[in-house]
Amino acid sequence: MKSWFTSTNQEEKELAAFSDKPLSFASVQVPYEFMTEGGCLDSPSESSSLSCLQSFRTWLSRQPDEEDTRFLCELVDQLLESVKDEKSRFIQFDAPLSLIITASRYNRSTDSPSCRIRQLYIAQCDIRDLPAPLREDFPTPKLISEVGKGDLYGSSIWLGLQHTYTPLHRDPNPNLFYQLVGSKVVRIMEPEKGLTVFRDVHERLGTRGNSRFRGPEMMDGPERDGLHRAVWDDPDPSASIWQGILGPGDALFIPKGWWHSFKSVGQAAELNASANWWFR
Known part of the structure; x- marks a missing residue:
């Protein structure tokens, strides 16, 4: 937490920022998601993704003419074309860590909060794929080596510009x-209750969903909207949903097979970061 980020000045409501260490690894390729306008189910009135990207692109063009800046300009141009196509609200791509670092810097510099970049998310980035100096900032918690088989199955970082969201799903391992x-706020259901909710949504849609795959079907369209309504907007009382809010330094154990959905809370375009470990 101290190595990657500066602290947030709550009194002046400044946005959290990246520290110098991630800047040293700005060229590292990571997996991104970008949810365009209409994808934020809690704040649909914010400025369009297209206008925010255009403002970001203009700001980039005014930065010092360096190789990384030129590359980011080309990347944002590609995102603009994807948004204009309107084929999907959900875009997945690989790009350097510098994209979110620079977008965060742009967000803190702009005088118009409505033009800040939102819903840009480094999602499920395998910690093992990071360069050693970054990977070492995420040591496997001692607890994992002392329970079950003591076997780490996988680990990820989740790093985004709010709002970030993960629909209802379950994991094949403890988390x-x-x-x-x-x-972030999380809602959790025991295995049988969550399975009933998940199946009910898909029966109404006439589809079959994959509860363990973070793909376009889960992240965009009728399945995403149906799961959001069933978990967040109008949940069935019989689903017995538990809710918790996690702040910096909080940890949550999610047993194998328990259903859960996460979303960030707080100021739009603010940095939000998490890490998790799946184990056996």
Whole structure:
């Protein structure tokens, strides 16, 4: 937390920022998601993704003419074309860590909060794929080596510009989730209750969903909207949903097969970061 980020000045409501260490690894390729306008189910009135990207692109063009800046300009141009196509609200791509670092810097510099970049998310980035100096900032929690088989199955970082969101799903392994920057709210259901909710949504849609795959079907369209309504907007009382809010330094254990959905809470475009470890 201290190595990657600066602290947030709550009194002046400044946005959290990246520290110098991630800047040293700005060229590292990571997996991104970008949810365009209409994808934020909680704040549909914010400025369009197209206008925000255009403002970001203009700001980039005014920065010092360096190779990384030129590359980011080309990347944002490609995102603009994807948004204009309107084929999907959900865009997945690989890009350097510098994209979110620069977008965060742009967000803190702009005088118009409505033009800030939102819903840009480094999602499920395998910690093992990071360069050693970054990977070492995410040591496997001692707890994992002392329970079950003591076997780490996988680990990820989740780093985004709010709003960020993960629909209802379940994991094939126990999960230890740790909040680093910002806050997230989670809703959890036991295995049988969650399965009933998930199946009911798909029966109404006439589809079959994959509860363990973070793909376009889960992240965009009728399945995403149906799951959001069933978990967040109008949940069935019989689903017995538990809710918790995680702030920096909070950790949550999610047992194998328990259903859960996460979303960030707080100021739009603010940095939000988490890490998790799946184990056996």
